[in-house]
Amino acid sequence: MIERLIGSVIPVDHPMIARVEERILRNDRIGAAKIVTGDVASQEPGHPDFLNTVVKQMAMRMSNREETIRAPLNDFAASFIGITRDERSAKELLTGDFFYMANPKKAVVRSNIFRDIVVSNNHYEDLEKEQWDLGKVLMRVPGPDAPMGSPAGQMIATDSTGTMSANPDPAGVLTSRAFMQAHAIAGTNRRLVEYAFRAFMCMPMSEMADTSASPARIGRDIDRFPGGDNVKFETSCKGCHTVMDGFRGAFARFDYSNLTVGGANYGIVRHTQVNNAGGFKFPANAVDANTVIRKMNHNETVFPQGYEITDESFVNNAVGIKNKDVFGWAGARARGGVGVNQFGHMIADSARFSQCMAKRVYEAVCAPGMKSEARITPIVKELASKFQASGYKLRSLFQETAATPNCAVMNGR
Ligand code: HEC
Numbered sequence: 490m491i492e493r494l495i496g497s498v499i500p501v502d503h504p505m506i507a508r509v510e511e512r513i514l515r516n517d518r519i520g521a522a523k524i525v526t527g528d529v530a531s532q533e534p535g536h537p538d539f540l541n542t543v544v545k546q547m548a549m550r551m552s553n554r555e556e557t558i559r560a561p562l563n564d565f566a567a568s569f570i571g572i573t574r575d576e577r578s579a580k581e582l583l584t585g586d587f588f589y590m591a592n593p594k595k596a597v598v599r600s601n602i603f604r605d606i607v608v609s610n611n612h613y614e615d616l617e618k619e620q621w622d623l624g625k626v627l628m629r630v631p632g633p634d635a636p637m638g639s640p641a642g643q644m645i646a647t648d649s650t651g652t653m654s655a656n657p658d659p660a661g662v663l664t665s666r667a668f669m670q671a672h673a674i675a676g677t678n679r680r681l682v683e684y685a686f687r688a689f690m691c692m693p694m695s696e697m698a699d700t701s702a703s704p705a706r707i708g709r710d711i712d713r714f715p716g717g718d719n720v721k722f723e724t725s726c727k728g729c730h731t732v733m734d735g736f737r738g739a740f741a742r743f744d745y746s747n748l749t750v751g752g753a754n755y756g757i758v759r760h761t762q763v764n765n766a767g768g769f770k771f772p773a774n775a776v777d778a779n780t781v782i783r784k785m786n787h788n789e790t791v792f793p794q795g796y797e798i799t800d801e802s803f804v805n806n807a808v809g810i811k812n813k814d815v816f817g818w819a820g821a822r823a824r825g826g827v828g829v830n831q832f833g834h835m836i837a838d839s840a841r842f843s844q845c846m847a848k849r850v851y852e853a854v855c856a857p858g859m860k861s862e863a864r865i866t867p868i869v870k871e872l873a874s875k876f877q878a879s880g881y882k883l884r885s886l887f888q889e890t891a892a893t894p895n896c897a898v899m900n901g902r
Pocket residue numbers: 676677678679680683694695698710711712715721722725726727728729730
């Protein structure tokens with residue numbers, strides 16, 4: 490159990506082994522897991538590798554386009570680790586106005602919020618390179634430990650001198666620098682939708698495609714006669730694009746770009762309503778009269794009768810017979826909404842979100858290296874309802890998962 494929760498071999502004489510064994514012999518498997526994961530109520534510190542290895546690797550896979558752990562630590566993963574450690578609702582990962590950074594009093598790394606967090610990844614790269622214990626040094630911003638003068642939640646840079654404004658549409662890690670860098674650079678912001686569903690719903694676009702859904706929101710850049718063939722559109726393109734293009738409006742005002750100003754490089758998340766003045770202002774032709782980022786509506790001559798995005802509204806077209814039960818939509822945004830924050834609420838409130846988190850944790854703890862498939866097994870469903878009942882606490886999801894008898898069987902231990 491210890492090794493499943495820390496992701497590596499533990500020396501036979503480690504003092505944690507006797508304590509965990511004692512709990513398991515008393516049939517207190519959750520208590521045993523708490524010793525390894527740490528636990529706020531019982532003041533268990535836990536093994537550092539739980540957060541620094543197992544939780545971090547799970548988060549890293551969700552944070553980049555290659556879905557790999559071989560990438561530098563980033564703000565997305567730091568938030569994921571922080572939310573797990575602090576036993577806060579995982580729904581905040583999709584809806585909250587916060588980020589996690591190291592407390593500068595605890596970790597001596599580059600910690601300027603503008604220079605090292607908002608316009609670059611320096612801070613997180615230093616933390617990883619210098620092997621700081623993330624479970625110990627991370628702090629939530631805003632939060633009680635945040636340094637004086639720290640910004641109120643997520644920030645957007647407005648020029649190279651260090652001025653910043655509050656993010657008008659914060660949505661947890663969906664609006665993190667890492668997620669935007671991976672999916673909002675160039676393109677048409679469709680990848681943001683695609684990867685939000687991959688990461689938090691365990692659902693590839695190809696599996697949620699539904700050719701029976703409404704084409705009303707499909708963009709003007711999507712050919713209705715690809716290769717002169719409307720049947721191809723109806724039977725292929727439409728399936729993905731009705732669902733994806735329905736959601737895509739949520740991201741109508743976000744963009745990520747690499748800029749060079751005065752010889753210095755900046756990788757920045759921008760929002761059309763914030764970056765309308767100052768040095769990081771969008772070029773005139775990048776934003777339209779509705780303050781929608783131009784790329785949302787580009788290649789408009791391909792099919793001019795297609796949908797033009799004029800605001801941040803989105804509609805949920807994954808509600809047909811094929812998708813309805815799979816996602817288990819619930820809550821105020823089940824049918825659609827306005828902006829990324831409401832899009833995040835829609836995902837977080839669905840049954841599929843908790844099932845996906847349970848599936849990811851189950852695979853990380855009980856079946857590392859197993860080839861992932863979209864199927865949600867009965868064990869995963871049961872873990873998902875326990876996760877919901879806990880108030881969406883990832884740490885208790887890890888404990889419950891490690892404590893399931895099937896987890897031990899899977900590993901042959
Ligand atoms: C399996 C799902 C799926 C199917 C089927 C599909 N697409 Fe897409 N399409 C996507 C995704 C995902 C993106 C975003 C890709 C990105 O930005 O990396 C996209 C992007 C696009 C873009 C925007 C490219 C750009 O960056 O300007 C066009 C145009 C497009 N698709 C046309 C089509 C056409 C035409 C068809 C049918 C022949 C089709 N798609 C079928 C998923 C799909």
